[in-house]
Amino acid sequence: MISPPRRAPKAGIHPDKGKSWLRRAWPLVRAHRALLITSLVLSFIGLIVQVQIPDLVRVGIDKALIDRTEDLTRYVWLIAALAVAQGVINFLARLYLLRTAYELEYDLRNIVFGHLMRMSYGFYDRVQSGELMSRATSDIRAVQMYLAFGPSILVQCTIAVIAFALMLSINAPLAVVAMAAMPVIGFLGVRMRKAIFPISWLIQARLAGVATVVDENIQGVRIVKAFAAEQRQINGLTEAADGVRWAYTTDARIRSRWMPVMDNLSRVGLALVLLVGGLMVIDGNATVGTIVAFNSYVLMLMPPFRMLGMIIMMGQRAAASAQRIYDILDTPTDIQEHDSTEAPHPRGDLRFAGVRFAYPDGTLALDGLDLRISPGETVALVGATGAGKSTIGRLAARFYDVSDGRVLLDGQDVRDYRLATLRDRVGIVPDEPFLFSVSLHENIAFGRPGASRDEVEAAARAAGADGFIRELPEGYDAVVGERGYTLSGGQRQRVAIARALLVNPPVLILDDATSAVDVRVEHDIHESLRALMEGRTTIVVAHRLATIGLADRVILIEDGRVAADGTHVELLASSEKYRKVLASQAVVA
Template structure:
């Protein structure tokens, strides 16, 4: 049995009117104990570090200049402070990185859980590469900022303590040292405004590259069959050039602004050296005080040196967060109604009542379709390409909702029952089956992970798959390649049939599910299919006469409407269009020279 993992500990705030940081705050808050401990440890380490210049000042003044206190006393204090800094630094970094990875874990799970809940219309219009990019690089950008920006802000806060010590040493010198800081603030604001659009552009163009790569990897066989490698490489180069331009623009902006942000505070250091040297000459300040003051000034500069990085991370995280929220703010179109009921002990009575349906904003594909399948009946749906056959198959498990009319199972409108119970009741095998890069056993048992090997072998035999499975290198434990491309089309279809049959649904839809199986092999598995159809409501979408012969009756679909309904012999005798459809299907098979076994 597969191991279960804990769900995310928080969710993104659903209010789109809030800033991206406020929406992400629940993720940080969920780990506040660990994160807070990390920040407190960091603060302790920095507070101890602030004491070191003061300790060195006292050592110079009391042990070297006046020789009033043994130097060893200060050395032991320095060793003790160093030990505290080491322990605090270890805890801070250990807990900080653990928090960062927990936030990333939560973000990935939130994203994936949301994607699994979105409806088919969303995936019809969104590119896979865009989703992959947002689920990887964008999540990493947000995670880095949420975890490390507070850590940097703690360092900024500790710098105020350093400034307090500077004031204690010399108020005029401290004020002079801070003269460049307003310029640093103004420069940082300019940098922030200029970098945000470029950060957004980088993430968007990285997603474009991911899309090209994803399509070329998944469509490698098509690319190679048309010898289109150079053309696809050209597409990737164009996308990569756009990313390069965005990165170069980003580098230009950083080169323009970051040195100013990081080095303007050093102007204050130069002023301190001049003015502080004057005070030392006049005897107002001692050498130890000047040394300590410079140390504090260096500590004060560290946050400003980090400011450029913080701004860059913030702008990229802001752009990435908004790209994530675009997906997370998508609402599923197909959801359970508030009063939805469980569909249990289904008999399998299926009815389409005056159904009208079209994809997106397109025209109707089905125009007032009405069809009834009685419990235990096997019906073949036949029609030309584009007549709406596969659409009928997609409406029954409610992959899409009808525009008008209704689809019912056992008298229940599919919109009034829970999606989980409906899809447990209706099993569907598509003409292009998707197999996972896992073992044959795991692929067949996908709908029932706890199924034993006896049940898996039984459905594999019924689907005509057992023989070729046993011929594989490791039988049912053989790991098949991605999408099952190490198998033939017919073998993939038989595994898909077995996978659905293991769930044993009361209603079964075969959408050209044997189109890639050799006719002779198909005939060999017909006996098993007839056994499976007994007592089960089955809708077969097919072109072949051999497959149609499995049905109790045949329905002819044309232009989104049913134009004939009867047995195969009746339609062949009375409906010329039916004979024409069968003839065209037969010609297509002959032109292809047969299909894969």
């Protein structure tokens, strides 16, 4: 199946935070103005046609039925023709309106998702994934509905103006009577808008809370079941759902207090028309046809009054949702790219000079780290949990920026590289590999989508994954389950290693990447890696003696600094700290 080419959003959100949410969204609406204006013009024409029908009924009754001066059939055919024309016009108007809505939704989703993809690791450390999912789905839909359907509803509401103009031309005093309730409806609409806005914000926030609970429990379902915590988690969701229910109930209570009044005020106009109009007919100041036409016009005014309340509620919900979306879009990424001249021939010379780094929550990971790894050298990082070993790899790939000091690759600060270039040159295999719900071939080729099957298989053989992949019924075309949970932990790690090897980076970081593999398989992987490590700078976060054996040097990390440096044999002989770390981690040969 061939996917259609991706179209970039036609416009973005205005960056000025001082503007109202609608003015910030205006560039997006303006980019689709052709479709929107076409829809609105057609809707308006349809309204013009619609309001002609009661006037034809009025004339037909007065002239064909009462005065008997004209043929009734003529009016029947005219009304039927107008009805058909209105149907065709409304169909086209609806078609263009829906196209506008889907185009706006497409652009909004791409804008938000594109921004999320540019955000750094630190952002995801702070923000819950369920919260992001809610803002990227239900909040976008609320904004899209208002931007697309709001103008259309306003145009529909103009039928009141058109109908009022026609009523004035027919009978001005009766027209004023029919529209007597309009000022009261406007006043009530403003009051309702002020009452609904806070609860609209609360609804969206609590929906995001429910999404977070669901997302975390689906992703962590194996842990939940392992600890028989299903009922406790259900209770947690019930509590979050109760908060949503209360917010929706409060919203319904507000609407139930205002909407019936706004709906029925238009019926007050109908009663007044029948009363005053009837008296005018008795006095000879109006005709029966006029009363029938005015009844139709008043009935036409009822939907706009209802839509007026609807657009107020949509506007409040959209304003709350837009602010939640803007909170994301207004958050700058911690990792900024700069234009620079990058070394054309990477050697893999990696250096940490006086590096100090603390995570967003304030946890100090590295404190004055000085470390030099020469091109082609393999270094094992050893240390207690929390010593800062994994952080070294994350800073080399610039998942985070240092708080102080510099990380240099081939003599150039990693902050001066384009991110795409840097991450082509620094490959990292995390200790908890993530696999996508696609085929194994696509998972391995994730960093090089155009890689051939032979190249993918070669990388899998080097990572010790080729054997178990070929045993699967569909081989490399087998689709793994969500997050790769249809595979064992060791199998997922081997696929992740293959994915990194296929990119062939000059610097390879294995962050305890074989922790879930048994000793025999690990030995086979190491034998393959030895050949691949030739000429490649490799950092291995190690806990097993077999993994440490891959390294030319062993670096002991303690309290975010280098505590010892040498070969495994040298450190065993000279460093008490090193021996204690090996003993505490129960590393066996």
